[in-house]
Amino acid sequence: xxxxxxxxxxxxxxxIIQEAIxxxxxxxxxxxLHRYNSIGDELSxxxxxxxxxxxxxxxxxxxxxxxxxxxxxxxxKAAGLKSGEKVLTNxxxxxxxxxxxxxxxxxxxxxxxxxxxxxxxxxLSRKVKSSNARFLLISHMRGHLVDMNKLMQIVExxxxxxxxxxxxxxGAKWQDKRSGNFxxxxxxxxxxxxxxxxxxxxxxxxxxxxxxxxxxxxxxxYMLYERHGAAPDKEVFKDIRLQTxxxxxxxDNLRAAILRPQLKSLEKNIxxxxxxxxxxxxxxxxxxxxxxPERSIEESYVGSSIQFRIPGITNDDAKAFLEVNKKHGVExxxxxxxxxxxxxxxxxxxxxxxxxxxxxxDKILSSLFDLRLPLTFSxxxxxxxxxxxxxxxxxxxxxxx
Numbered sequence: 001x002x003x004x005x006x007x008x009x010x011x012x013x014x015x016i017i018q019e020a021i022x023x024x025x026x027x028x029x030x031x032x033l034h035r036y037n038s039i040g041d042e043l044s045x046x047x048x049x050x051x052x053x054x055x056x057x058x059x060x061x062x063x064x065x066x067x068x069x070x071x072x073x074x075x076x077k078a079a080g081l082k083s084g085e086k087v088l089t090n091x092x093x094x095x096x097x098x099x100x101x102x103x104x105x106x107x108x109x110x111x112x113x114x115x116x117x118x119x120x121x122x123x124l125s126r127k128v129k130s131s132n133a134r135f136l137l138i139s140h141m142r143g144h145l146v147d148m149n150k151l152m153q154i155v156e157x158x159x160x161x162x163x164x165x166x167x168x169x170x171g172a173k174w175q176d177k178r179s180g181n182f183x184x185x186x187x188x189x190x191x192x193x194x195x196x197x198x199x200x201x202x203x204x205x206x207x208x209x210x211x212x213x214x215x216x217x218x219x220x221x222y223m224l225y226e227r228h229g230a231a232p233d234k235e236v237f238k239d240i241r242l243q244t245x246x247x248x249x250x251x252d253n254l255r256a257a258i259l260r261p262q263l264k265s266l267e268k269n270i271x272x273x274x275x276x277x278x279x280x281x282x283x284x285x286x287x288x289x290x291x292x293p294e295r296s297i298e299e300s301y302v303g304s305s306i307q308f309r310i311p312g313i314t315n316d317d318a319k320a321f322l323e324v325n326k327k328h329g330v331e332x333x334x335x336x337x338x339x340x341x342x343x344x345x346x347x348x349x350x351x352x353x354x355x356x357x358x359x360x361x362d363k364i365l366s367s368l369f370d371l372r373l374p375l376t377f378s379x380x381x382x383x384x385x386x387x388x389x390x391x392x393x394x395x396x397x398x399x400x401x
Contacts, residue, residue: 006329006385010372013197019261027257035064035250036224045256047229050203052263054230057178057186059205061212062230064251065219068167068189069096071202072137074249075163075185076104078214079135086133088160090119091361092335093139095345097165098353101137108353109133112361116293117307117368118146120360121154128158139165140172140179142307142370145299148174148182155183163187170195171270173300180205185215190255193372195269195302196262198255209236217244269375270302276373276382277303283386284308289397290390304374309367310393312400318366321396328388336366344370 016024027033027045035046043051046064054062065071076087083105089097091110098108109131112123119138127133136155138146155162162183166172169179170188180186185208188194190201206212209232216225217240225237284290284306291309295301313321318334325332333344340349346365347358373382 004328004384004388004391006381006388008329008377008381010331010374011193012374012376013192014375016197016258017261017265020258023257023261024254027253033252033254035253035256036222036227037253038227043229044227045253045260046251047227049251049256049260049263050229050231052260053203054205056263056266057180057205059181059186060207060230061205061209061232063204063212063215063219063228064256065202065204066249066251067096067200068165068187068191068194068202069100070249071185071187071189071204072097072100072163072165073104074215074218074247075187075204076101076106076135076137077218078211079161079163079184081106081135085135086131087135087137088124088127088131088133089137090139090141091347091356091358092117092365093141093165094167094343095340095350097137097139098347098350102352106135108350110347110353110356110358110361112358113364115291115309115364116295117141117144117364119151121146121150123360124151125154128154128160134159134161135163136160136183137163137165138183139167140169142305143168143172143301143303144293144295144307145169145172145174145179145301147296147298148177149298152182167191167194168304169302171266172302175298181207184208184211190259195266195304196259198258201251201255201259209233210240213237213240214244217241218247218249220246220248220250222246272375273373274301274303275379276375276377277301277306279379279382280306280373280386283383284390287390287393287397289400290393305370305372307368307370308389309364309369310396310400311367313367313396315366317396317399318369321369321392324392325389328392330385330388330392331371332389333370335368335370336362
């Protein structure tokens with residue numbers, strides 16, 4: 001191929017908007033960074049964020065916390081997970097998902113995925129029976145939503161407690177229902193590479209009063225739970241406040257102040273991400289030998305990253321494919337490697353979990369590639385990187401044929 005070069009970094013996010021910078025400066029100048037450092041009936045930045053995100057999400061309650069992983073772990077604890085209890089979850093996910101299960105005292109049971117990168121619902125049905133698990137922590141990995149109608153039928157038929165990892169689906173919907181509103185709880189991340197950026201941070205939503213009261217106490221509220229912006233009535237806390245241990249997993253006012261103005265722009269940014277996703281998707285679909293996951297018309301997604309497969313590629317050629325793209329400035333991740341690399345890993349490197357045979361998913365991951373589509377990329381950038389990927393893939397696809 002020619003000397004096409006892509007020069008933009010894949011980890012560079014857009015600058016924090018000025019309104020958020022000004023709000024952060026106000027918090028810094030006040031000296032009151034701790035969420036409970038408020039005066040009188042004043043609502044802190046963290047409490048206001050909880051109110052505003054609950055309104056956006058369409059949920060009754062919201063807890064601002066330290067990270068998306070913390071939100072998942074505290075959800076499992078607040079939902080009553082017992083030590084050693086099994087928790088069903090995707091095998092295709094990032095390390096904080098099984099990590100949150102382990103940190104909450106649970107044992108991950110991995111469910112196979114299909115070629116559209118979502119849960120294999122037949123495998124889920126089998127493992128619900130064989131494991132006797134009460135919990136399903138579904139990871140909407142890389143923004144792909146399984147058929148939520150079919151999933152909820154399995155959940156209801158088996159009385160599963162559903163917790164959703166929505167780190168990649170903040171703002172997404174199945175039909176007219178937001179991701180995160182299907183189960184007991186929705187867990188969201190505001191880490192730098194997610195849909196709102198506070199460096200680190202998380203949000204937990206629910207409509208269940210007792211669950212949220214336990215989560216708030218677990219997050220380290222002491223006896224200051226009445227200062228939360230989207231919390232249950234204080235009567236709900238009467239016994240829970242004495243029965244539930246406190247941990248420190250709160251979000252501070254500085255991060256909340258940075259996030260609140262960004263929430264106003266989220267819907268606009270979703271459209272911008274999807275423009276980029278759809279452009280890259282259209283171009284990669286033209287390359288014979290590259291396959292992309294199919295998306296349901298019921299799904300309103302957020303295309304902040306894109307995934308594609310080269311079925312039949314060997315592990316050695318997959319590594320070579322990464323390197324040739326890198327030489328042209330395109331940073332691609334591969335989920336088929338046995339050793340973790342950066343943020344990317346799979347179940348083979350999660351050695352704190354008992355080994356599980358996942359041959360179908362392992363085969364899918366061996367040919368699966370992934371790249372971010374930050375909003376710092378223009379549409380022209382997306383067109384160029386698509387061309388580079390297609391041209392880099394051609395010799396490897398020819399070898400398969």
